Amino acid sequence: MQNQTLQNTVSYVCAKCGAKEEIPEDVLEYFDEINPEMLFFGSHQFTCEKCGTGIMKPEKESEIIIKGYGLYDGLERS
Numbered sequence: 001m002q003n004q005t006l007q008n009t010v011s012y013v014c015a016k017c018g019a020k021e022e023i024p025e026d027v028l029e030y031f032d033e034i035n036p037e038m039l040f041f042g043s044h045q046f047t048c049e050k051c052g053t054g055i056m057k058p059e060k061e062s063e064i065i066i067k068g069y070g071l072y073d074g075l076e077r078s
């Protein structure tokens, strides 16, 4: 059993040390707004706070990427 919060989060995992962190979708949407060009490279990545050098990536990418492409589709055609 995992704790379920009302807020949607995305599970991020560090490629180096394997640390996991739940990133709220609110935070990811905020990054979309301030740094939209990141969407070309897929989901946002964070530096791992635990080991300090590892890159944290989402465990499952699809949702965010689809959302990102949708955003860009709109921007490029307008």
Ligand SMILES: [Zn+2]
Pocket (backbone or CB within 6 Å): 014, 015, 016, 017, 018, 019, 048, 049, 050, 051, 052, 053, 054, 055
């Ligand atoms: Zn790490």
